[in-house]
Amino acid sequence: MKIRYSILTLICTLFFTFNVNAQKTDNRADNSTWVPDIGNGQYKNPIIYADYSDPDVCRVGSDYYLVASSFDAIPGLPILHSKDLVNWTIIGHALKRQPPYKYFSKPRHGQGVWAPAIRHHKGMFYIYFPDPDFGIYMVKAKNPAGPWTKPVLVMKGKGLEDPCPLWDSDGNAYLIHAFAGSRAGIKSILILNRMNESGTKVVDNGIIVYDGHKMDRDVEGPKLYKRHGYYYIFAPAGGVSHGWQIVLRSKNIYGPYIRKKVLEQGQTDINGPHQGAWVTTSKGASWFIHFQDRGVYGRVTLLEPMKWVNDWPVIGKEQKNGTGEPVHKYKRPDVGKTYPVAIPQTSDEFNGDKLGLQWQWQANPKQNWYYPDPGKGILRLYCTHLPEFFKNYWDVPNILLQKFPAPAFTGTTKFSFHAHETGDKTGLIVMGKSYAFLALTKKNDGNYLQYEICKHADKQNRDKIIYQTKIPDDSVYFRVNVQKGGICHFSYSIDGNVFHSLQQSFQSAGGKWIGAKVGLFSSTTRRSHDSGYTDFDWFRITKNSQN
DSSP: OHHHHHHHHHHHHHHHHHHHHHHHOTTOGGGOSOOOBOSSSEEESOSBOSOOOSOEEEEETTEEEEEOOOBTOBSEEEEEEESSSSSOEEEEEEESSOSSTTGGGSOOTTOSBOSOEEEEETTEEEEEEEETTTEEEEEEESSTTSOOOOOEEEEEOSSEEEEEEEEOTTSOEEEEEEEOHHHHSOOSEEEEEEEOTTSSOBOSOOEEEEEOTTTOTTOOOOEEEEETTEEEEEEEESOTTTOEEEEEEESSTTOOOEEEEEEOOTTSSOOOOEEEEEEEOTTSOEEEEEEEEOGGGOEEEEEEEEEEETTEEEESEEOTTSOEEOOSEEEOOOOSSOOOOOOOOOOBOOOSSSOOTTOBBSSSOOGGGEEEETTTTEEEEEOEEOOTTOSSGGGOSOOEEEEOOSSSEEEEEEEEEEOOSTTOEEEEEEESSSEEEEEEEEETTEEEEEEEEETTGGGTOOOEEEEEEEOSOSEEEEEEEEETTTEEEEEEESSSSSOEEOSSOEEOOOOSSSOOEEEEEEEESOOOSSOOEEEEEEEEEEOOTTO
16 A cells, blocks of 8 residues: 555656646747747748847857847847757847946937847857947857856947958958948948957958948948858848848958849748848858848847859849748758757746846846845845936836747736835836836825826826726736737736736837837835835746737
């Protein structure tokens, strides 16, 4: 009897453990909102249905590393890893705080990190990134997951954007970049500079190697490569929404360059197709990664097959004119093995001593904004005083956000509110130029549930309370169901089973150069000697019926 009992106990224990672990495995294929790996030897675009704009990729051995723009979100410069160019996860960030540090202590929407480039040179990873208001920076690391060095200002200047380095076979180092017309007063040209050998400084005034005013207005985002004795500049032109991809080729790095259009929308519904990276597999096959602007969802990441014909790249599905157009589905890259399905992280059980890699703040964070408590399995957000310049939550730095991960999904969180003063507020927010949130607010006579919407927050409009009711509980569940097109439906629950939907939906909106985001906040209108706080038990992204 004891033996039978022990076996039964073991089986029950294993079954329970399996189910608990299954619940905490947040990015499995059966719980994912968007999975590009179809599972039949093919993939579908986009390979990342999230706002990783201006992607650049490099390969080291059998590993691929992707970096993307992050603007004023911190940590910045997200680093994603893949073994097959289809399944990606976040492994770190190259920028823990954004310089100038005081300047980015408050939200600077649309500013900060624009299109970066990642390269591997002599055992080190390098990322060059522009801040169009200050100049071009460089960070480096032995391990792409970090730690990365503090940013070095390689080239000071206004309006410098989209840099890319090249270390030539003769030992010379170069840096190519474009200009942001909003800051520089000129655009549609590409400039090539020499750098010192260590890549820490530009050492000349640079030379214009391409002027796109006639054929390629708004040319930008150059990526510089060398192949078979030719120098190649891959660059997008024509604008984010309706542009195309060109390649320039020359035997001399300073030109003259011959131009060819290599990728355009064609007969597809993939507009843009914009700014990306050429990468090769260990077997020598070529692929091209770029983004497509999908409005409220931001700039999502696509993968195109690529081949070389007469030393010119052919990207995507080749058309009669020789210019390619994007693919919706294609055979997965042959990397010699089949790897497990993976997606960038979304859900967070808050069981660790650090924030999940999917989270970013709206400005350089302060240590007293939050406390991950692995002992309790919670994330504590303190009710931080609203900034002096506060007009609405567009202005608030301590909002913890992550990207929309799919065309349709549901985000749910469980938390307990420990208010200290009237004016303490906490909740679930969908952030963009227009935003909405569901919150608990402490008033003189108790806690109130409030549903608020702010339209055109970037124009300094005020929030409008759509619905409010007094609620006796301080432990609740908040949920937002995001449907196709970014239509949001908020709801709440006391027990986690029955959710009460709020009648008015909300049309989410992107931010400045970015897609909409979803996340958490905790704030207060009062100053005191101590702070209230919110303990978030978990935050989960799941499928909904619209996927």
